[in-house]
Amino acid sequence: VLCTNCVFISYSSNIYKFSTPSLSGVYYLRETPSSTTCGNGVCESGETSSTCPADCATSPPGGGGGGGGGTITPTTPTTPTTPTIPPGYDFKIDPNFIQLQMEKGTYYQKFVNVTNNGTNPLTITLSITGLENFIFPEVLQFSLSPGESKNLRLDIYVSSARPADVYIGKIFFRSSQLTKEANVILQVKEADALFDIRTEMLKKYIPPGGRVRANVSLINKGDLRNFDVHLEYKIIDFNQNVYTIKKEDFAIEQYYNNVFFLDLPSNISIGDYLFYSQVSYKNVSASSYDTFVVEEISTISWFILMIIIIIAAYLIYRHYKEKKLKHQFEFTKKSKKYEKESRKLSKQIPNEVPKLPDDLE
Numbered sequence: 001v002l003c004t005n006c007v008f009i010s011y012s013s014n015i016y017k018f019s020t021p022s023l024s025g026v027y028y029l030r031e032t033p034s035s036t037t038c039g040n041g042v043c044e045s046g047e048t049s050s051t052c053p054a055d056c057a058t059s060p061p062g063g064g065g066g067g068g069g070g071t072i073t074p075t076t077p078t079t080p081t082t083p084t085i086p087p088g089y090d091f092k093i094d095p096n097f098i099q100l101q102m103e104k105g106t107y108y109q110k111f112v113n114v115t116n117n118g119t120n121p122l123t124i125t126l127s128i129t130g131l132e133n134f135i136f137p138e139v140l141q142f143s144l145s146p147g148e149s150k151n152l153r154l155d156i157y158v159s160s161a162r163p164a165d166v167y168i169g170k171i172f173f174r175s176s177q178l179t180k181e182a183n184v185i186l187q188v189k190e191a192d193a194l195f196d197i198r199t200e201m202l203k204k205y206i207p208p209g210g211r212v213r214a215n216v217s218l219i220n221k222g223d224l225r226n227f228d229v230h231l232e233y234k235i236i237d238f239n240q241n242v243y244t245i246k247k248e249d250f251a252i253e254q255y256y257n258n259v260f261f262l263d264l265p266s267n268i269s270i271g272d273y274l275f276y277s278q279v280s281y282k283n284v285s286a287s288s289y290d291t292f293v294v295e296e297i298s299t300i301s302w303f304i305l306m307i308i309i310i311i312a313a314y315l316i317y318r319h320y321k322e323k324k325l326k327h328q329f330e331f332t333k334k335s336k337k338y339e340k341e342s343r344k345l346s347k348q349i350p351n352e353v354p355k356l357p358d359d360l361e
Contacts, residue, residue, distance in 0.1 A: 003018045003254070006075070007020070014056075014090040016210050018099050030207075033072060040310045041161070050135050058333070066104055069089075070082055084301075085178055086178065089120055089177040089178060090116075090117040091114060091116050091118065091122055091124065091173070091180065092116040093106060093110070093112060093113070093173055093182055094113045094115075094116070095182065096180050096182045097182065097183050097184075097272075098112075098173060098182060098183070099184075099185045099187075099188045100188045100190060102158045102187070103150050103158070103187075103188070104158055104162060104164065104187070104188060104190060105156070105157070105158065105159070105160035106156075107156070107157045107158075111151045111153055111154070112152045112154060112182065113151055114142075114149065114150050114152055114173065115144075115147075115149040115163050116144035116146055116147060116148050116149070117147075118146060119146050121143060121144065121146065122144050122177075123141065123142075123143045123177075124142060124143070124144065125140060125141045125173075126139075126140050126141070126152075126172065126173060126174075127171075127172045128169060128170070128171050128172070129239075130167065130168055130169020130170060130184075130240055131167055131168075131171075131184055131186060132169075134157065134167065134186055135155070135184070135186075136152055136154070136155045136156075136157070137153070137155075138152065138154075138254070139152070152329075154171075154223065158186075158188050162323075163188070163285075164188050164189050164190045164193065164284075164286060165278070166186070166274070166287045166288070167186040167188065168184065168190075168236065168274065169183050169186075169238070169239055169240075170183055181258070183272060185274070185289065187288070187289070188286070190287075193221065193286050194220070194221055194222050194286070195219065195220060195279050195281075195284070195286040196218070196219040196221060196251050196286065197216065197218050197219075197278075197279050198216070198284045199214050199215070199216050199233075199275055199276075199288045199289055200214060200215045200217075200290055201213070201261070201275060201290045202214065202215060203292070204291075204292050205293050205295055206292055206293070206294055207295065207296060207317075208265070208267065208268050208270070208294060209264055209268075209295065210263075210264055211262070211263050211264070212235065212262045212292060213256065213260070213275070214232070214233070214246075214261075214262060214275045214290060215258075215259050215270045215278050216233065216257070216259075216260055217256070217257045218252060218257070218358055219254070220252055220253065220256075224254075224288065225254065226251055227281065227282075228250065228251050228252075229249070229250065229251075229252050229261075229280065230247065230249050230277050230279070230281070231248045231249070231250070231277065231278070232245065232246070232247045233245070233262065233276065233278075234246070234262070234275075234276050234282075235262055236271055237273050237274075238272060238273070238274075242265065243265060243268060244262040244264065245262075246262060246264060248260075254281055254316070260277070264294065268294055269294070270294055270295055270296060271293070271294060273291070273292055273293070274289045274291055276288075277289070324335070
C-alpha cells in the first residue's frame with residue numbers, strides 16, 4: 001500500500017516515526033542510501049564509467065535489429081559466454097531460478113542460500129532489476145569466509161494496487177571478482193479472477209529460428225457467455241525484451257483451448273525465455289506463462305542424429321525385406337505342397353473310363 005497521506009516525523013536509532021490519519025492494509029518501509037559507494041560492485045545512480053570504472057563498465061556500441069511481421073529484436077543477440085572465474089574466487093546461489101505465485105495484497109518470504117566455494121573471503125552486494133518494487137532483501141551486502149554459507153531472506157510483498165500479471169526480473173549477486181544472477185518470475189493473481197488461463201509448452205527446447213508452440217487453455221469463471229475476448233501472446237526474456245508478439249480476438253463460452261505458435265528470430269540469443277499469454281475483456285485480464293530454452297544443435301548432435309536416422313532406415317528396410325522373403329518362402333512352400341497334392345491326386349484317377357456291363361446298356 002502506498003501511503004499518500006503519511007507525514008514524516010523523525011528517524012533515529014533505526015526507528016522511523018510518521019503520522020497518518022488512517023491505516024489500512026499492509027505497509028512496508030524501504031531505505032535507500034543517500035550516497036553512492038564506488039567499489040561495491042554495483043553501478044549505482046550517479047556513478048558512470050568515468051567516475052567509477054570499477055563498478056560501471058564501459059558499454060560497447062550496441063547493434064540494432066529490424067523487426068517485422070510481429071517480430072521485435074531490440075538488440076543484436078549474442079551467444080552467452082561462460083564467465084572466467086578468477087582462481088580462489090567462486091560462490092554458489094541456490095536456487096538460481098525462482099518461480100512465485102501470489103495473490104494481490106499478500107506477503108511471502110523466500111530464502112536463497114549463498115555459499116562461498118572459493119578459498120578467499122568475499123563481499124557480495126545485491127541488486128534487483130525488474131522486481132525492485134516486489135522483492136526486498138534483508139540485507140544488500142554481506143561477507144562470506146571460505147566455505148561459509150548464508151541463508152538470505154527475501155521479503156516479497158504484492159500491493160493490492162498492483163495489476164494481476166506476470167512480472168519477471170533478476171537478482172544480481174556481485175563481488176569485486178565475479179557476478180552471478182538468479183532469474184525470478186512472479187505471477188500475481190486476483191483473488192476472484194474472471195478468467196483462469198494456463199500456458200503449456202509443447203516442446204521445451206527450440207533452436208534459433210524455430211517455431212514455438214504452446215497449448216493455451218481458458219476457463220471463464222463468470223456467468224456471461226459467448227462474448228469476445230482479446231488474447232495477446234509473446235516471447236520475453238529475463239531482461240524484459242520482447243521478441244515476437246501476436247494478438248487475436250475470439251468468442252468464448254465457458255472453456256476454450258487451442259495451440260498457438262510463434263516463430264523465433266534466427267539470430268535470437270541462446271538462453272531461457274518465456275511464452276507469455278494474457279487474456280483480457282474490457283478492464284479485466286489474466287496472465288500465465290511457461291518457460292523454454294533456446295539452444296543450438298551442435299555438429300556432434302547432428303552427426304548422432306544422422307547416424308540414428310540411417311540405422312532406423314536400415315532396420316526398417318531389413319524388416320521389410322525379411323517380411324517380403326518370408327512371404328515368398330511361404331508362397332513357394334504352399335505352391336510345392338499344392339503341386340505335390342495335385343500329382344498324388346492325378347495318380348489316383350484312372351487313365352481310361354471303365355466299360356459298363358452289357359446288361360446296363
